[in-house]
Amino acid sequence: MAQAKLSDGDFVRLFETIGPAALAEKVGLKVRGIYGRRVRIEKKLRRQLVAPDTGNSLQTVRTRVGIAHPHRQLIEPKGTIIVFSDAHYWPRIVTPAHKALLRMIRELQPTAVVANGDVFDGASISRHAPIGWESRPGVIEEIEACKERLDEIKREAKNAKLIWTLGNHDGRFETRLATVAPEYAKVHGVHLRDHFPEWRPCWSAWLGPNVVVKHRYKGGVHATHNNAVNSGVSIVTGHLHSLKVTPFSDYNGTRWGVDTGTLADPSGPQFLDYCEDNPTNWRSGFAVLTFHKQELLWPELVHVRAQDEFEFRGKVYTL
Numbered sequence: 001m002a003q004a005k006l007s008d009g010d011f012v013r014l015f016e017t018i019g020p021a022a023l024a025e026k027v028g029l030k031v032r033g034i035y036g037r038r039v040r041i042e043k044k045l046r047r048q049l050v051a052p053d054t055g056n057s058l059q060t061v062r063t064r065v066g067i068a069h070p071h072r073q074l075i076e077p078k079g080t081i082i083v084f085s086d087a088h089y090w091p092r093i094v095t096p097a098h099k100a101l102l103r104m105i106r107e108l109q110p111t112a113v114v115a116n117g118d119v120f121d122g123a124s125i126s127r128h129a130p131i132g133w134e135s136r137p138g139v140i141e142e143i144e145a146c147k148e149r150l151d152e153i154k155r156e157a158k159n160a161k162l163i164w165t166l167g168n169h170d171g172r173f174e175t176r177l178a179t180v181a182p183e184y185a186k187v188h189g190v191h192l193r194d195h196f197p198e199w200r201p202c203w204s205a206w207l208g209p210n211v212v213v214k215h216r217y218k219g220g221v222h223a224t225h226n227n228a229v230n231s232g233v234s235i236v237t238g239h240l241h242s243l244k245v246t247p248f249s250d251y252n253g254t255r256w257g258v259d260t261g262t263l264a265d266p267s268g269p270q271f272l273d274y275c276e277d278n279p280t281n282w283r284s285g286f287a288v289l290t291f292h293k294q295e296l297l298w299p300e301l302v303h304v305r306a307q308d309e310f311e312f313r314g315k316v317y318t319l
Helices: 008-027 031-045 096-108 139-157 171-180 223-231
Strands: 072-075 079-084 112-115 161-165 200-202 204-207 211-214 234-237 244-250 253-259 285-292 300-306 309-312 315-318
Touching: 008 031, 072 161, 072 200, 079 096, 096 139, 096 285, 096 300, 096 309, 112 139, 139 161, 161 204, 161 211, 223 234, 223 244, 223 253, 244 300
Parallel strands: 072 204, 079 112, 112 161, 161 200, 211 234, 234 253
Antiparallel strands: 079 285, 204 211, 244 253, 285 300, 300 309, 309 315
């Protein structure tokens, strides 16, 4: 069936019965084109098109305790999976860590890329009062900045699965609207996911039964240790911007607590006044997870050394 002959009605019916991948194959398009048309139709119909569950999410996969959870996404644990977090994308700023991320995606060709929370900053809708009447970008400016950066990632990632685990800053977008305009709950555009249809939103991404990626769990300087101990699995988090790997071993073997640092510049405008020029124990970079026979190998980190350098696997790269 050629796309030119596919009416909006037929598109909706097929999208909601066979899903985007099968529809793309049926009409001879890339999945990206299907999602693009989906967005246009959703705007016309003023409702969301919901694809069927094809078994790729944990909505249909039972956990070890036999409970299906609708807010989890399942990623097959194979090859390389790149996890970044806390980008806090800001208009007209492309950080060294973002440039390093694009380069490593291009070189490593991961099977999945996980944006582990706080892609969106929400500076103008923060619950914190403005400091000194500082200038903050508006919501639309931030959304456009996020779209531009995430599109760059998508182009490099090619056929990789794209997952977005919700962070507390991401939540500002919908929390604000739910607070001041709850009557708009079902209008297209009031949900953050409406603006990024190719990224699958969730609270946590499960890389098989033994590795979970989510924005935050325990807090404090020992968070990575406590995360691994208390979760019972290897757990990859962001939120604290610390960029580190902590192993924990017991009778069940070794598991890891991983902090993916921040894709933002720790001294960037997002944090300058908020941190009151205090030193921060933060590091810029992201995590690379490699699987062998579905088992997680020792997690690796990409660390930004300077504005034009980053290190990975004992090598210094120039941006």
